[in-house]
Amino acid sequence: MFSISLVLTLICLCEVQTSLGHHPDLKNVAYSKKVTLSSRYHRVHYPGWNAVNGVLSDFAHSGHERSPWLRIDLGRNFRIHEIEVFARSDCCTHQLHDVDVKVGKRTHRMRLCGHITGYTRTGGRMAVWCPNHTVGRYVQIQIVKGVSNYLSPAEVVVWGKPVHGGF
Structure with missing residues (x-):
């Protein structure tokens, strides 16, 4: 049983990479x-690095707040x-909706790369294609609609390449 789980995990990792x-x-x-994360759900569970570990079966989770x-x-x-955001596969599609995706060279000077309106399905994928010549060190996803929300993506994949020269 362990070897089957290991193989499936490696397949998921390769797919995301x-x-x-x-x-x-x-x-x-x-x-x-x-x-x-803007906040953490129960402090010790669901850390932010779960969203970039290549595993689609776990997730990061913010606390309940306005615009997580x-x-x-x-x-x-x-x-x-391109930036892809994958929803949890177990539940909670209401925790990934109406997302702004921003990119920037500094955290206080980020530009909108794209906006995703509405909800995704359980285990679904949302994607934003950035304008040509979008360069940045930081990528941020943020729910921008609603009074109070949780944000709990399974994975965030940022497709890019190194910058060479004067960019």
Whole structure:
């Protein structure tokens, strides 16, 4: 039983790390990077790094608040092509809706890459394609509608490539 679980986990990890649908230059530049949540649900459970660990069966979880967000520090600037946000596969589609996706070189100067309106399905995928020449070190997803929400994505994948030269 353990070996079957290990194989399935490795298959999921490979699927999130490389995709046949993307240009070969693009990589998931968010994998294993530092993640900050606007708040934490029950302090010790569901940490932010669950959203960038390549495993779709766990998730990050914010506390209940107005406009919760999750921010990924990519460590350096990348040219960002697409950002995918995967919903939890167990429940709670109401915890991923009406999301702004922002990219920036600094946390206080982020630009809107795209907006996703409405809800996704359980285990669903939301995607934003960034405008050409979008460069940044930080990627943030934030629920922007509603009085108070939880944010609990299973995974955030940032497709990008290193920046070379004067970008």
